[in-house]
Amino acid sequence: MATKINKAVKISQKHLLGIQDLSINDVHIILNESQKFIKLNQSKNKKLDILRGKTQINLFFEPSTRTKSSFELAGKRLGADVMSININNSAIKKGETLIDTAMTLNAMHPDIIVIRHQDSGACNLLSQKVNCTVLNAGDGRREHPTQALLDALTIINRKKKIEGLKIAICGDVLHSRVARSNIYLLNMLGAEVNIVAPTNLMPKEIEKFGVNTFTDMIKGLKDCDIIMMLRLQNERMSNSFLSSNREYYEYYGLTPDKLSHAKSDALIMHPGPMNRGIEIDTKLADDINKSVIKEQVELGVAVRMACLKIFCDK
Amino acid sequence: MKKQYFINANIIDPYNSLYENGGLIINENGKIEAIGKKVNTNNLPSREKTIDLKGKYIFPGLVDMRVFVGEPGYEYKENFKTLSDAALSGGVTSVVTMPNTDPVIDNVSIVDFLKRRGRDKSKINIFPCAALTRNTEGNNMTEFGILQTRGIIAFTDGIKTIQNSRLMSRIMNSAYDLGCLIMQHAEDYELAQNGMINSGIIATKLGLAGIPDIAERIIIERDLTLLEKIKCRYHISQLSSQKSIEVIKQRKENVSFTCGVSINNLSLNENDIGDFRTFLKLSPPLRKEEDRVALVQGLKDKTIDVIVSDHKPEDEESKRLTFAQAATGASGIETLLSLSLELYHNQSLKLETIIQALTSNPAKILKINKGNLSIDNDADFCIVDLDKPWIVKKENMISKSKNTSIEGKKLQGKVTNTFVKGEELFKLN
Numbered sequence: 148m149a150t151k152i153n154k155a156v157k158i159s160q161k162h163l164l165g166i167q168d169l170s171i172n173d174v175h176i177i178l179n180e181s182q183k184f185i186k187l188n189q190s191k192n193k194k195l196d197i198l199r200g201k202t203q204i205n206l207f208f209e210p211s212t213r214t215k216s217s218f219e220l221a222g223k224r225l226g227a228d229v230m231s232i233n234i235n236n237s238a239i240k241k242g243e244t245l246i247d248t249a250m251t252l253n254a255m256h257p258d259i260i261v262i263r264h265q266d267s268g269a270c271n272l273l274s275q276k277v278n279c280t281v282l283n284a285g286d287g288r289r290e291h292p293t294q295a296l297l298d299a300l301t302i303i304n305r306k307k308k309i310e311g312l313k314i315a316i317c318g319d320v321l322h323s324r325v326a327r328s329n330i331y332l333l334n335m336l337g338a339e340v341n342i343v344a345p346t347n348l349m350p351k352e353i354e355k356f357g358v359n360t361f362t363d364m365i366k367g368l369k370d371c372d373i374i375m376m377l378r379l380q381n382e383r384m385s386n387s388f389l390s391s392n393r394e395y396y397e398y399y400g401l402t403p404d405k406l407s408h409a410k411s412d413a414l415i416m417h418p419g420p421m422n423r424g425i426e427i428d429t430k431l432a433d434d435i436n437k438s439v440i441k442e443q444v445e446l447g448v449a450v451r452m453a454c455l456k457i458f459c460d461k
Numbered sequence: 462m463k464k465q466y467f468i469n470a471n472i473i474d475p476y477n478s479l480y481e482n483g484g485l486i487i488n489e490n491g492k493i494e495a496i497g498k499k500v501n502t503n504n505l506p507s508r509e510k511t512i513d514l515k516g517k518y519i520f521p522g523l524v525d526m527r528v529f530v531g532e533p534g535y536e537y538k539e540n541f542k543t544l545s546d547a548a549l550s551g552g553v554t555s556v557v558t559m560p561n562t563d564p565v566i567d568n569v570s571i572v573d574f575l576k577r578r579g580r581d582k583s584k585i586n587i588f589p590c591a592a593l594t595r596n597t598e599g600n601n602m603t604e605f606g607i608l609q610t611r612g613i614i615a616f617t618d619g620i621k622t623i624q625n626s627r628l629m630s631r632i633m634n635s636a637y638d639l640g641c642l643i644m645q646h647a648e649d650y651e652l653a654q655n656g657m658i659n660s661g662i663i664a665t666k667l668g669l670a671g672i673p674d675i676a677e678r679i680i681i682e683r684d685l686t687l688l689e690k691i692k693c694r695y696h697i698s699q700l701s702s703q704k705s706i707e708v709i710k711q712r713k714e715n716v717s718f719t720c721g722v723s724i725n726n727l728s729l730n731e732n733d734i735g736d737f738r739t740f741l742k743l744s745p746p747l748r749k750e751e752d753r754v755a756l757v758q759g760l761k762d763k764t765i766d767v768i769v770s771d772h773k774p775e776d777e778e779s780k781r782l783t784f785a786q787a788a789t790g791a792s793g794i795e796t797l798l799s800l801s802l803e804l805y806h807n808q809s810l811k812l813e814t815i816i817q818a819l820t821s822n823p824a825k826i827l828k829i830n831k832g833n834l835s836i837d838n839d840a841d842f843c844i845v846d847l848d849k850p851w852i853v854k855k856e857n858m859i860s861k862s863k864n865t866s867i868e869g870k871k872l873q874g875k876v877t878n879t880f881v882k883g884e885e886l887f888k889l890n
């Protein structure tokens with residue numbers, strides 16, 4: 148793997164709003180760049196000065212632990228000045244609209260804004276109103292591009308490829324931006340994607356994305372190389388989607404029994420945070436031979452460093 | 462007022478089945494004195510000044526059955542003056558206003574205020590609706606009888622739907638007793654909950670919650686079932702899907718009712734929403750191309766009676782938000798006719814069918830003597846250059862709110878003059 152870090156790379160987009168907008172070449176640029184940062188993050192001296200003098204603003208309208216800290220760390224390791232805005236203490240609480248907030252921040256000449264918002268399309272709106280680059284850290288149920296990229300990187304590092312793999316995405320697909328971004332990316336990279344969800348949590352006409360759909364988890368997991376579990380997003384469910392967590396676990400929770408239908412060397416992924424005992428058996432989640440959940444978090448920093456570097460270069 | 466003579470016009474008056482080249486005479490009182498091919502230079506006194514329209518069209522003034530005005534409460538979005546000016550520029554001379562104001566139009570005193578404001582500030586004919594239920598809360602009926610005698614033309618909760626079936630049957634009973642017209646915005650709240658656009662691939666792709674077409678159909682089926690027993694005057698404000706049309710076609714054989722469609726649903730589909738264009742966040746939502754085509758076909762075979770603008774002015778601040786936060790609705794009264802004419806130019810519909818759905822049909826449903834060019838009637842009409850090309854631009858809009866659903870669209874056909882009671886109130890520069 149190449150270790151030279153400061154080589155210029157060209158990407159087709161100004162903003163990273165979704166996987167939908169990226170070409171396969173863009174994806175390769177980002178993944179290749181990410182590889183270079185993995186080693187760095189494991190070394191003793193992690194600080195670079197690639198983004199010295201650049202300002203990165205993290206604008207998180209939704210609670211987040213891993214994505215927010217990951218972006219913050221990524222920016223700092225590259226030498227950028229990173230500022231995270233706490234929504235609870237900001238003018239947004241006083242009724243300021245997203246556009247006005249954007250204009251205010253824009254006037255401070257940031258180079259990059261990382262945004263997480265509960266409404267789909269919020270990052271698109273922001274990108275139309277500011278001069279700097281916008282990175283989407285998750286918008287509503289639409290896209291979460293860096294998550295999909297780090298998932299792809301994790302798979303490549305373990306399985307050496309994505310093309311030809313059979314990958315199941317299971318659980319609350321309806322409310323999941325992670326699922327949507329992953330479907331676009333995995334399709335683009337040549338995987339066969341199975342979607343497993345109860346009909347109540349299956350987005351309408353999802354099969355038109357070029358995926359196989361299953362309501363029976365055992366059928367959906369058959370011969371899969373990768374199993375991506377999704378978090379049950381109870382906070383987005385206004386009324387009865389499911390009878391109970393107990394029943395959900397019975398039919399859609401990942402258990403050793405259901406896992407036995409996948410390939411013997413199948414890997415388990417989860418974007419976090421996990422609901423142990425609801426969508427995933429707690430022992431499986433911690434099984435270092437099968438679960439790559441911690442690795443996903445680790446590579447997340449590398450992917451975000453790559454994205455910051457590449458999109459700041461634009 | 463001086464007598465006015467127009468000659469050499471193409472007259473379309475579906476109410477009187479008058480489709481011919483001819484002229485129009487308006488008397489000193491602003492009434493129609495004569496119309497048709499017999500009005501020409503050969504039998505007009507030579508001393509009179511005639512206006513040669515050189516083949517332009519004369520349509521009866523349009524009757525728009527679904528218009529939102531900001532008075533009272535939202536004057537910054539639209540008031541009677543701006544509504545009136547916008548309507549006139551689009552050839553609309555009569556409007557039915559929705560009761561979703563602040564406060565809601567649900568009692569006699571507010572109706573009196575509304576009538577006064579409408580009379581003083583607007584130059585077009587205003588026919589106000591009152592709410593079906595107090596404060597449009599869907600609980601208690603308003604005073605249909607008294608409100609009707611004070612000049613309320615019809616009852617509707619406007620953007621809201623009566624969810625409770627028992628209440629709906631009682632509303633229908635009262636409407637039957639009192640002979641009033643009720644209009645339903647058909648949407649089941651539970652099925653449409655949090656929905657913003659049509660349920661399907663676009664909603665899935667944009668990550669927006671969807672409104673399935675069955676949300677509309679289920680209310681229509683319920684109401685039409687009630688209507689089998691209670692034969693009141695019932696109108697479905699707007700249809701949006703192929704499925705609804707199928708249901709209506711079947712039921713029209715057994716029960717009598719009428720229905721309308723918004724020009725937005727006739728001209729656009731869900732793909733037009735593109736990259737979160739909030740100006741296309743509408744209710745009912747834009748659906749698939751198959752649905753749009755079915756709606757056009759519905760007009761063609763007379764399953765649908767009326768085209769409305771669903772004119773819903775929203776200020777920029779209510780639209781410059783994320784899709785979830787943005788207000789619903791589009792300003793459309795100015796472009797109602799021109800956009801409808803697109804269906805004529807692209808050979809989807811006959812001109813007579815379009816004009817009928819914009820003039821005599823709504824007037825018949827409302828039982829008003831408008832939307833026609835009969836002798837001795839008020840001379841409410843518009844003159845239209847059927848081929849004139851133009852482009853919809855926000856900055857040229859007259860309505861106080863510029864939230865058009867068709868910004869930048871190229872249209873063919875424009876109103877050049879609009880008359881109300883014989884007085885020319887709009888003239889294209």
